[in-house]
Structure formats: C-alpha cells, structure tokens
Amino acid sequence: MIESVLRGLGRWGLDLLWRLGRGHLFLWEILKGVPETFIRFPLLIKQLYSVGVLSLMIIAVSGLFVGMVLALQGYYTLVDFGAEDSLGVLVALSLVRELGPVVAGLLFAGRAGSALTAEIGLMKSTEQLSGMEMMAVDPMRRVIAPRFVAGVISLPLLAAIFSALGIIGAYLVGHVQLGIDAGIFWSQMQMKTDWSADVVNGIIKSVVFGVVVTWIAVFEGYDCVPTSEGVGRATTRTVVHSAFAILGLDFVLTALMFGG
Amino acid sequence: MNEPLIKIRDLHFARGDRAIFKGVNIDIHRGEVVAIMGPSGTGKTTLMRLIGGQLKPDRGTVEIDGQNVHALSHDDLYALRKRMGMLFQSGALLTDLSVFDNVAFPLREHTDLPERMIHDLVLMKLQAVGLRNARRMMPAELSGGMARRVALARAIALDPMMIIYDEPFAGQDPISMGTVVDLVHDVSDAMGLTSIVVSHDIKEAAEISDTIFLLSGGKVIESGSPIKLKRSTSPWVQQFMQGLPDGPVPFHYPGTPFAEDLLSGSEASDYD
Numbered sequence: 001m002i003e004s005v006l007r008g009l010g011r012w013g014l015d016l017l018w019r020l021g022r023g024h025l026f027l028w029e030i031l032k033g034v035p036e037t038f039i040r041f042p043l044l045i046k047q048l049y050s051v052g053v054l055s056l057m058i059i060a061v062s063g064l065f066v067g068m069v070l071a072l073q074g075y076y077t078l079v080d081f082g083a084e085d086s087l088g089v090l091v092a093l094s095l096v097r098e099l100g101p102v103v104a105g106l107l108f109a110g111r112a113g114s115a116l117t118a119e120i121g122l123m124k125s126t127e128q129l130s131g132m133e134m135m136a137v138d139p140m141r142r143v144i145a146p147r148f149v150a151g152v153i154s155l156p157l158l159a160a161i162f163s164a165l166g167i168i169g170a171y172l173v174g175h176v177q178l179g180i181d182a183g184i185f186w187s188q189m190q191m192k193t194d195w196s197a198d199v200v201n202g203i204i205k206s207v208v209f210g211v212v213v214t215w216i217a218v219f220e221g222y223d224c225v226p227t228s229e230g231v232g233r234a235t236t237r238t239v240v241h242s243a244f245a246i247l248g249l250d251f252v253l254t255a256l257m258f259g260g
Numbered sequence: 261m262n263e264p265l266i267k268i269r270d271l272h273f274a275r276g277d278r279a280i281f282k283g284v285n286i287d288i289h290r291g292e293v294v295a296i297m298g299p300s301g302t303g304k305t306t307l308m309r310l311i312g313g314q315l316k317p318d319r320g321t322v323e324i325d326g327q328n329v330h331a332l333s334h335d336d337l338y339a340l341r342k343r344m345g346m347l348f349q350s351g352a353l354l355t356d357l358s359v360f361d362n363v364a365f366p367l368r369e370h371t372d373l374p375e376r377m378i379h380d381l382v383l384m385k386l387q388a389v390g391l392r393n394a395r396r397m398m399p400a401e402l403s404g405g406m407a408r409r410v411a412l413a414r415a416i417a418l419d420p421m422m423i424i425y426d427e428p429f430a431g432q433d434p435i436s437m438g439t440v441v442d443l444v445h446d447v448s449d450a451m452g453l454t455s456i457v458v459s460h461d462i463k464e465a466a467e468i469s470d471t472i473f474l475l476s477g478g479k480v481i482e483s484g485s486p487i488k489l490k491r492s493t494s495p496w497v498q499q500f501m502q503g504l505p506d507g508p509v510p511f512h513y514p515g516t517p518f519a520e521d522l523l524s525g526s527e528a529s530d531y532d
Contacts, residue, residue: 130314130348131352132354133341134341134348135341135365
C-alpha cells in the first residue's frame with residue numbers, strides 16, 4: 001500500500017519534472033522563432049486578429065460590468081464614511097493594479113488560450129504539423145511563434161481596454177445613477193493614481209500573464225495526445241493551469257511590487 | 261547497379277518495450293517504385309517517419325543520397341526534406357488554406373518566385389491531378405480521394421527527387437482508387453521520381469511497383485518483384501499475397517483459449 005503510494009508519487013514527480021523540462025525547451029524554441037515573426041508580418045496580423053480582436057467582445061463587456069459592480073459595491077461601503085468622493089480612486093486602483101490584468105488574463109485564457117490549444121492540437125492530430133515538417137517548414141516558426149507573439153501583444157492591450165471600460169462603467173454608475181460629482185470623480189482619480197507605481201506595474205503584470213498564458217496554451221496544444229480525448233484534456237489543462245499560474249504569479253508580483 | 265538513393269541498414273526501433281524493427285535492411289534505387297507492405301501494425305508508417313527523419317532509430321542508419329538522415333543538423337535535415345515529398349494518409353492539408361493556397365504553400369515558403377509564376381505552377385500541378393477547377397474549394401469541402409490528390413499536387417510542387425506515399429489507396433471508392441493508382445504511376449514515370457509506397461493493398465501496390473518489401477515481425481521477410489513474390493513458396497508470403505484470413509498469421513489475436521475465457525465469468529468494465 002505505502003509502496004504503491006510512494007511509487008505513484010515518484011512517477012507523478014518525474015512526470016511533472018519531465019513536462020516542465022519539455023515546456024522550457026519548447027519556450028526556448030519559440031523564442032528562437034520570434035524575430036522571424038516580425039519579418040513575416042501578415043502571419044502575425046492574422047493571429048493578432050484571431051487571438052486579440054476576437055477576444056475583444058468578452059473583455060469589453062466583462063470590463064464594463066466589473067466596473068459597474070465595483071462602483072455599486074464601493075459606493076455603499078464608502079457612503080457610510082462619507083467618503084463616496086473617493087469612488088473614482090477605488091475603482092481605478094482596483095482595476096489598474098489588480099482586476100484589469102487578472103480578470104482579463106483569466107478571460108483571455110478561457111477565450112483565446114483554449115482556442116489556441118484546440119487549434120494546435122487538432123492540427124497535430126490531423127497530421128498538419130507533421131505535414132509541414134515534411135515540407136521542410138518548421139511548425140515552431142510558422143505556427144507556434146506567431147501565435148505566441150500575438151498572445152503576448154494582445155493581453156496587455158486587452159487588459160488596458162478592460163480597465164478603461166471598467167472605469168467608464170464605474171463613472172456611469174457613480175455619476176449618472178448615484179449622483180457623484182463628475183469633477184470630483186475624475187480629479188480624485190487623477191490625483192491618487194500614480195503612473196509608475198500603479199499603471200506601469202499593472203502593465204508589467206499583464207505582460208507576464210500574456211507570456212505565461214500563451215506559452216501554456218501553445219505548449220499544451222503542441223504536446224497533446226493527438227486524439228479527440230487528448231485534445232479535450234489539453235484544452236481543459238490550458239484553462240486550469242493558466243488560472244493557477246495567473247493567480248499564483250499575481251500574488252508574487254503584488255508582493256514584489258507593492259510589498260516593499 | 262549504381263549506388264542506391266535510399267540505404268537502410270540494420271534499423272532498430274522500439275516504442276516503449278515493444279520492438280517494432282529488429283534489423284531492417286532496404287535498398288531503394290533511383291527512379292524505382294518500391295512498395296513496403298505488411299499487415300497492419302508492422303510499423304509501415306513508423307518506417308516512413310524514420311526515413312523522413314521525424315523519428316530517430318535506436319540503432320542503424322538511414323542514408324538518403326549519401327546523407328545519414330539522423331546525423332544531419334536541423335538546417336541540413338530541412339534542406340534534405342525540400343527534396344522529399346510525402347503524402348500522408350489523411351492528406352494533411354492545411355485546413356485554413358484553400359486548395360490553391362495549399363499547393364502554393366511550399367512554393368511560397370521556399371522560393372521567392374513572383375505570384376504570377378506561382379499561379380501558373382500551381383495550376384499545372386492541379387491540372388496534373390485533375391483538380392484545377394477545384395482550386396477555390398477549402399479542404400473541408402473535398403472528398404477523401406480529392407484531398408489526397410491535392411496533397412499529391414502539393415507534394416510534387418517543389419519537384420522533389422523522391423516521394424513517400426502513406427497508404428495512398430486505403431479507404432478509397434473504386435473510381436478514386438483507380439485515379440490514385442494511375443496518378444502514382446504517372447507521376448513517378450513522368451518526373452522520374454523514386455517512389456516509396458507504404459501500403460497493404462496488394463493488387464494496387466503490385467500493379468505499380470518494381471520491387472516489394474514485405475515486413476513482418478520487425479524484419480523484411482521477403483523482397484523482390486511482384487511476380488517473384490507471387491511465386492514465393494513461403495506460406496507466410498502466400499497468405500499475405502492471397503489475402504487468406506488464417507495461416508501462419510493467426511486469425512485470432514493470441515491469448516487465452518476461448519473455452520477458458522467463457523468459463524471465467526464477467527469482465528471488469530468501466531461502465532459499472
């Protein structure tokens with residue numbers, strides 16, 4: 001009994017290390033293909049469209065509603081202390097520092113990450129990747145690198161759009177519905193939101209999440225078992241691992257950026 | 261005879277504990293059409309991938325045109341692959357590109373030819389497989405036979421020196437089967453290509469090939485012209501060439517006897 005548990009644990013550990021190693025070698029291969037991606041611009045544009053532009057709708061709508069809900073919840077708490085004028089600051093800081101990168105990252109993993117994994121997994125299972133290799137076209141450079149670069153560019157932009165629309169949503173609720181003075185709402189926000197401490201740190205977070213989520217997504221697709229079950233599992237893994245990675249890294253980054 | 265184009269020596273390959281090849285030796289000369297045949301599961305497709313350098317053998321060598329495929333650097337291997345065509349069983353067409361763009365794909369990737377010339381070249385290749393007028397269709401709209409013909413047009417787009425066909429006849433209706441057989445033959449003939457046909461369709465493979473290699477149990481058990489193989493006295497070769505259900509290769513997968521299984525009660529099942 002104990003022996004089999006230990007054996008299982010050992011196998012799990014070895015598998016994990018094996019996958020981590022493969023994942024990092026894979027990232028190295030991608031990075032070698034990145035410079036070429038900028039030369040072959042049309043490929044990148046196509047991926048920016050399918051990874052970034054097609055994720056816009058869910059990001060925009062979610063951002064707007066998250067901002068609106070934040071404003072409502074924030075208002076009812078702040079008003080007890082007569083501090084409802086700080087609503088703009090509260091919403092802006094929450095969005096720019098945390099919710100923008102994190103929620104946009106989670107939504108991006110669900111919308112674009114899973115699609116990337118499924119697409120690459122299906123390309124593998126229908127022998128399209130092997131076919132490319134045999135035509136002397138390296139799938140790492142032709143298929144994987146442009147998708148990776150597109151993901152890394154898209155997520156910070158999407159997170160910015162998420163935050164901006166969230167702030168607009170908060171303004172609509174705060175000013176139009178709850179009657180907070182618009183001048184105070186904006187001026188407090190401008191005064192108390194710092195460019196480098198808040199905005200730049202938020203952008204750094206979203207870049208990190210962009211790299212990690214897209215890396216997980218393309219790796220899972222490329223590494224999946226090429227069957228319908230395998231592609232399904234890989235897609236699930238992309239979403240779950242991305243969520244863990246985003247939340248874990250967010251804690252680490254927050255501790256590094258705002259802890260000191 | 262001059263030096264063979266493809267020289268496979270003492271090839272060993274295993275998947276996990278299961279040995280697939282235990283010392284395969286094959287010579288393929290320039291301009292020859294060779295069929296590699298054997299029952300399902302003998303590793304025909306694996307052999308194809310070993311030749312293409314997508315898998316590495318545990319022991320032994322594959323030499324193509326004097327180059328040891330598995331000792332080449334990444335760039336040299338890719339340079340060699342430009343001179344090889346491969347036709348996958350599924351066609352392996354890129355599903356996001358039209359028929360025209362699929363055939364144009366290797367030309368656009370590897371040459372700097374102007375679009376006008378690519379247009380003409382692609383139409384010539386598609387004309388050769390009879391699908392010039394299907395050039396605007398997407399792969400999902402093609403039948404299995406058509407997809408394979410498009411893949412053939414793509415495989416010959418760069419005028420390779422050799423071409424490998426993976427089960428080109430499998431799962432075809434009689435008409436497209438006839439078309440594909442003719443095409444494989446004509447393409448090899450017209451372009452002087454060295455062709456390797458991996459297949460288990462005896463009649464069709466025998467019709468077009470100069471030499472047949474029969475694989476079983478990880479080795480080449482017989483090789484020679486189709487006529488020589490048909491006259492072989494080996495019971496195994498006779499069973500395979502005539503398609504007899506039982507013989508040296510048993511109909512039943514080896515294991516416990518039937519009576520014993522029936523008496524053993526119910527099976528453990530996932531559906532409990």
